[in-house]
Amino acid sequence: MTVRIVVLAKQVPDPETPPSQFKIDESTNSVIPPNGVPLVVNGFDLNAVEAALLLRDGGADVEITVLSVGNEFVMDAMKKPLAMGADRLVLVDDEGLDKIDSSATVKVLAAAIEKDGPFDLILGGRQASDWDQAHVTLGLAEVLGLPLVSLVQKLELNGDSVSLQRVIPDGYQAITAPVPAVLTITNELGEPRYPNLRGIMQASRKKPEIFSLADLGLSAGDLAPKLELKKLYVPESNKQVELIEGEDEADSGKKLALRLREEKLI
Amino acid sequence: MTTILLVAERDQQGEISQASLQSVAAASGLSDAQITVAVTGEASGSASSLPVEKVVSISEISSGDSGIYEQATADVAALVASTNPDVVLFNKSDFGSVVGARLAFRTDSAFAADCTEISNASGSVSVTRPVYGGSALAEFEIASSPAIVTLRAGAYEPTSKTGSPSVETAAAGSADIRASVTDTVAEARDGVRLEDANFVVSGGRGLGGPEPFSVLTDLANALGGAVGASRAACDAGWIDHSHQVGLTGKSVSPDVYVAVGISGASQHMAGCSSSRAIVAINKDGDSNIFKEARFGVVGDWEKVLPSFLATVRELKA
Numbered sequence: 001m002t003v004r005i006v007v008l009a010k011q012v013p014d015p016e017t018p019p020s021q022f023k024i025d026e027s028t029n030s031v032i033p034p035n036g037v038p039l040v041v042n043g044f045d046l047n048a049v050e051a052a053l054l055l056r057d058g059g060a061d062v063e064i065t066v067l068s069v070g071n072e073f074v075m076d077a078m079k080k081p082l083a084m085g086a087d088r089l090v091l092v093d094d095e096g097l098d099k100i101d102s103s104a105t106v107k108v109l110a111a112a113i114e115k116d117g118p119f120d121l122i123l124g125g126r127q128a129s130d131w132d133q134a135h136v137t138l139g140l141a142e143v144l145g146l147p148l149v150s151l152v153q154k155l156e157l158n159g160d161s162v163s164l165q166r167v168i169p170d171g172y173q174a175i176t177a178p179v180p181a182v183l184t185i186t187n188e189l190g191e192p193r194y195p196n197l198r199g200i201m202q203a204s205r206k207k208p209e210i211f212s213l214a215d216l217g218l219s220a221g222d223l224a225p226k227l228e229l230k231k232l233y234v235p236e237s238n239k240q241v242e243l244i245e246g247e248d249e250a251d252s253g254k255k256l257a258l259r260l261r262e263e264k265l266i
Numbered sequence: 267m268t269t270i271l272l273v274a275e276r277d278q279q280g281e282i283s284q285a286s287l288q289s290v291a292a293a294s295g296l297s298d299a300q301i302t303v304a305v306t307g308e309a310s311g312s313a314s315s316l317p318v319e320k321v322v323s324i325s326e327i328s329s330g331d332s333g334i335y336e337q338a339t340a341d342v343a344a345l346v347a348s349t350n351p352d353v354v355l356f357n358k359s360d361f362g363s364v365v366g367a368r369l370a371f372r373t374d375s376a377f378a379a380d381c382t383e384i385s386n387a388s389g390s391v392s393v394t395r396p397v398y399g400g401s402a403l404a405e406f407e408i409a410s411s412p413a414i415v416t417l418r419a420g421a422y423e424p425t426s427k428t429g430s431p432s433v434e435t436a437a438a439g440s441a442d443i444r445a446s447v448t449d450t451v452a453e454a455r456d457g458v459r460l461e462d463a464n465f466v467v468s469g470g471r472g473l474g475g476p477e478p479f480s481v482l483t484d485l486a487n488a489l490g491g492a493v494g495a496s497r498a499a500c501d502a503g504w505i506d507h508s509h510q511v512g513l514t515g516k517s518v519s520p521d522v523y524v525a526v527g528i529s530g531a532s533q534h535m536a537g538c539s540s541s542r543a544i545v546a547i548n549k550d551g552d553s554n555i556f557k558e559a560r561f562g563v564v565g566d567w568e569k570v571l572p573s574f575l576a577t578v579r580e581l582k583a
């Protein structure tokens with residue numbers, strides 16, 4: 001029987017943007033997209049796509065649906081999971097949906113999942129690299145009333161249950177959970193695969209299925225924020241580095257140690 | 267008056283953790299605060315002498331539910347329902363991240379994760395949290411109650427005060443425990459814990475492979491410290507992920523943090539910026555790490571580090 005997997009994926013600014021290029025428009029409390037720095041699928045969400053693909057590699061018959069809530073989607077970015085091997089891309093695309101808070105996002109995701117039909121597993125990323133809340137996937141489990149395991153680095157399907165490894169500070173836990181379940185995936189799972197040419201070609205032919213808020217029976221009024229953003233700013237740093245220079249690099253190393261001793265730091 | 271339910275955690279010795287003592291300090295700093303501490307298991311030891319009004323004991327965390335925390339979520343949700351606090355405060359730990367996030371949806375409340383500041387000076391609760399990996403700070407106002415907040419380790423000094431709270435035991439909430447932990451595999455740690463070390467030396471992608479970490483280990487051993495790493499080094503498999511420092515790794519605040527071959531991405535700095543002195547060894551003088559460091563050497567670690575280590579050993583001899 002086909003195992004239906006929904007992977008939650010968010011479009012975010014590339015988190016590897018160098019700090020010097022990271023700018024904020026303080027009049028609108030929003031990030032100014034740096035020139036040439038593209039939008040990407042959140043990194044941990046690609047780990048979640050990879051987790052689903054690994055189940056397929058392991059021999060399971062899986063159908064992978066990638067679901068995203070937002071606005072002004074960049075198809076080149078959002079089709080990456082399809083190019084990796086996911087089957088479907090479902091977008092809830094409506095004005096302003098790229099600016100809602102995590103509680104509203106959960107509402108929209110829950111409505112979209114309900115509309116899209118039955119599923120066995122929901123995989124989300126560990127956290128989204130824009131607001132770093134690590135909230136949405138956990139909230140979705142609560143709203144859907146499903147078992148939740150966070151920080152999964154390995155998963156195996158055994159019929160009606162999943163066997164998981166969950167990362168803890170010094171190792172991992174082995175966990176069994178019944179299906180359907182909601183899991184958050186972390187980068188310890190391993191690097192997401194690179195799309196190959198065939199995957200890229202297939203993805204280019206696939207069309208995303210698009211829902212509006214109205215299609216889900218929701219309106220902007222249902223999505224009032226619980227957190228009100230008052231101010232967004234780049235913290236000022238007044239740190240001044242003291243560069244240690246010796247006659248050569250080895251001498252610099254020696255002088256560094258002496259300087260730290262002088263400051264009673266070592 | 268602002269009523270606060272602070273969900274505390276224990277350290278390995280069973281005492282209230284340093285991170286929770288930081289949360290007590292943060293809560294005590296709110297104006298007109300009335301604090302209740304919830305603690306898992308019996309409210310003995312340091313829990314019974316916290317500088318707060320009341321301590322409530324909730325269910326012990328069972329080994330099968332650890333990391334999933336269905337019971338703790340149910341217990342805290344029941345306490346929230348019966349006491350209607352304005353703020354529910356957690357540490358941004360494994361426990362706080364899971365229970366806080368779940369509780370927010372179970373009680374239809376606002377959730378702010380990994381905050382570095384909380385205040386109620388303006389009447390309603392406001393928090394500051396690093397966003398975009400730490401590249402920016404965001405200030406949020408939470409007008410509804412309860413506001414569910416997790417606090418970043420190191421954001422406040424732990425309280426040193428004590429008191430004589432009343433102690434109660436709460437009725438357990440009804441929990442639907444479905445997922446269960448069958449085994450725990452933890453790396454045995456010899457030497458000082460990364461989180462507690464006064465000296466930390468971390469390696470990044472610039473080390474180029476796993477072998478150089480043995481030089482870092484020698485340096486850490488010479489100074490009674492611990493070895494950390496960037497995510498790039500961990501993802502490459504050069505060192506176990508338990509050594510990762512940063513936003514999604516461990517938070518450290520040693521006297522000296524030496525970053526070797528690490529570029530200083532905001533997500534890495536999120537885990538070490540409260541160190542007393544950051545020292546950078548990097549061959550690229552334009553690297554962001556030099557904007558965060560107090561001392562630095564622009565150079566190749568292969569040349570800088572051996573003489574640094576040798577000099578440290580001489581100084582220690």
Ligand SMILES: Cc1cc2nc3c(=O)[nH]c(=O)nc-3n(C[C@H](O)[C@H](O)[C@H](O)COP(=O)(O)OP(=O)(O)OC[C@H]3O[C@@H](n4cnc5c(N)ncnc54)[C@H](O)[C@@H]3O)c2cc1C
Pocket residue numbers: 015016043127128129399469470471472473495496497498499510511512513514515516526527528529530531532533534537547548549550553565566567568
């Ligand atoms: C949501 C999210 C969470 C994240 N969480 C974390 C986290 O918890 N911790 C973390 O570390 N990262 C985290 N990251 C990743 C982070 O953004 C960076 O990608 C990562 O920290 C880079 O690691 P690095 O500095 O080792 O590598 P690079 O950025 O590649 O830097 C390598 C450095 O080594 C220097 N170098 C090269 N050769 C030498 C030499 N011979 N001698 C001296 N210097 C040399 C180079 O000049 C360069 O500065 C996270 C990212 C995201 C999106």
Ligand SMILES: Nc1ncnc2c1ncn2[C@@H]1O[C@H](COP(=O)(O)O)[C@@H](O)[C@H]1O
Pocket residue numbers: 008009010011042044045067068069070102105123124125126127128129131132133134135136137
């Ligand atoms: N707008 C969104 N659309 C789809 N998935 C999302 C969205 N926002 C968050 N998620 C999922 O929830 C995870 C945690 O996000 P967050 O709680 O915002 O840190 C992400 O890694 C995604 O898997």
